[in-house]
Amino acid sequence: MASKYSMNDRPSWPRRAIVTAGEPYGNKGLHFGHVGGVFVPADFFARFLRDRLGRENVIFTSGTDCYGSPIMESYRKLKENEGYDKSIGEYVESNHSRQAATLNNYNISCDIYGGSGLEPAAQIHNEVTAEIIERLHEQGTISKRSTLQFHDAKAGTFLNGRQVIGRCPIQGCKSEKAYADECDLGHQFEPEELIAPKSQLTGEVPELRPVDNLYFDLPAYLDFMKTYTAKLAQNPQVRSVVSKTMEEWLLPAQLYIQNKFREAFDAVEDQLPEHTVLEPEGNKSSFTVTFPSWKERDDAHAVLANGGVRFRSGKALVPFRITGNIDWGVPVPEVDGVTDVTCWCWPESLWAPISYTRTVLARDAKAAGVTEGVAAQDAALMGEPAADSTQVPAPTYQHSSLDWRDWWCSDDAQIYQFIGQDNIYFYCIAQTAMWEALGWDLTQSTVSACYHLLYMGKKASSSSQTPPPPADDLLNHYTCEQMRAHWLSLGLSEKPVSFSPKAYDTRVTGKDKNGNEVRACDDKRVIDPALKESALLTGVFNRLARSCFYGVAVKEGDESPYRNGCIPAGTASATVVEAAQQAVLAFEQAMYKFETHRALAVCDDYLRAANKRWSDASKAANKLEGEPANAAMTQALVDAFTELRVATVLMHGIVPAxxxxxxxxxxxxxxxxxxxxxxxxxxxxxxxxLGEKPGEHRVKPLPPRFDFFSKHESQY
Known part of the structure; x- marks a missing residue:
């Protein structure tokens, strides 16, 4: 808190807010990256906004992404390899239930943790999907395209998404895996561009066959996106990684060709659509071919392939696929003669938060007995979740408006979306353009895109040699509050950071007296990085709270006037008032910029200083006698209670319990x-x-040796 903050410089906040956390696929539980990298930051922000704006003015949504090829492929393997005999819906439901239980274990306070294919949101989501697709068609922004899709002749079936694996064709991509039309870093491409495709079903090289699907005309919004991205780059709430990543997709349509193919390229160049060639500079190993649009670039593919010229594509806006031909998906109304298709999981996951918002409001309408309006209509669609399914508890209060448009289409509302940076293309490019195309005055989101939460210094991947631990397993070694505070301290808004809990560190760090190897997890000399923030909770924060409550506790034989079980009346010292104000203002600025690590640092500094002030003041009071001693201790308690109250409000979103x-x-x-x-x-x-007289509010008696924040039992 080096800077001096002014009440005149406070950021402005909306009247209402939606907070969303990126949806995990419904084919597994949650590992620590899901929870620590997205859900805990989103929950911190949602809790802060509830305190800042009023709980009735905030809706925090997320849910299980129930559809898509990753789920179908996991389900297929489970059936074939392990004899799983339940339906794919039951499979997703069981994983959703596991995810919800994990979120409950970490005190994630979603207003709804739904599922795109699960009740109570499923039918509402189907309705929203139909409304959006029909509206985009009315606006002339989606249409039928005939494209090529992989087909496994041996298996006799079309392949979708994760059923095909190969290498990403996008220039400079460092992805480890690429699938039918996207890689695991979010790059989009045409199926025919995938390098070295292989069927996951049979291991055969699949062939390409034509299929009809609906596509959103994303390239038509290039100029809009350029203007929007430039504006976003000036927004202090949005991290530069967002606008810079978006800018990469707004470049001209280009192909990169290695110099060794130059002779073959020259032989077919006159057959290419309109283009320009940028010669390689210096020692560059490739030259660049630029086309007026993606259409000309796509037309060039066949010419170059027939001429034996290999190429890689640059990032550019291409039509965004809306549908696919798989059975397990959200049904889609017939448009442009396209039938028997379902919605591709990515577009429907973008508007799923709208569906979840409408589900929350439908629940409110049902509870209030409202019978008219969209919320009441949605309430009639809303089903009951499976009886044995774990749910994130619903709030017990009503929200401030039942009209979803007051949350998504109003000038005094804002949408805050917490995602991983790999998904910037979908949330910031595709979604932004679709929202504009709908013409519903949808509020464009303010996106908080976190860097990767690494594991032991490497990207967390369930398929790696050292897969990340499930989030629930961590609770065998750490408390929920310890983990929340640690993850929020890491500064994922600024850079990738490694999560390296000692309990899972198997590095050899020495030998015992018998010459046996000692691993870090068992080495008492090794400090646990995951407990760096624990001392703030179990030491500093605990100490300040106990000092306050024990300080006013009635004590037999002690007739001091402040020992009456009540918070003493009085004005806090000027130093304490100034410190509290500066902490609040600094914290608010950090939250406005999604800098959760700085917000926690503000609390850390403030709590430590408050403890020091209490220690100094109480020691000084104890050196006095009689009335001066009572007056000094009363003032010390007035100051300490002031600081404890402010600190508790600030820390609420970090360690809520x-x-x-x-x-x-x-x-x-x-x-x-x-x-x-x-x-x-x-x-x-x-x-x-609150209608009470200062000095007469009685606090609840605190039991002896009480802890508000405890260590995990394994840490004693």
């Missing part, structure tokens, strides 16, 4: 206690606002 426990012992209404409407009020003013 412990902070809500502190609130319980304050014995205040939690909605009022955590509301930022009261954060600059003095304790006396806050008590008066």
């Amino acid at each position: 412990g902070c809500e426990l502190i609130c319980e012992y304050f014995d205040f209404d939690p909605v009022a206690f955590f509301s930022w409407d009261n954060i600059f009020a003095s304790t006396d003013e806050f008590v008066e606002s």
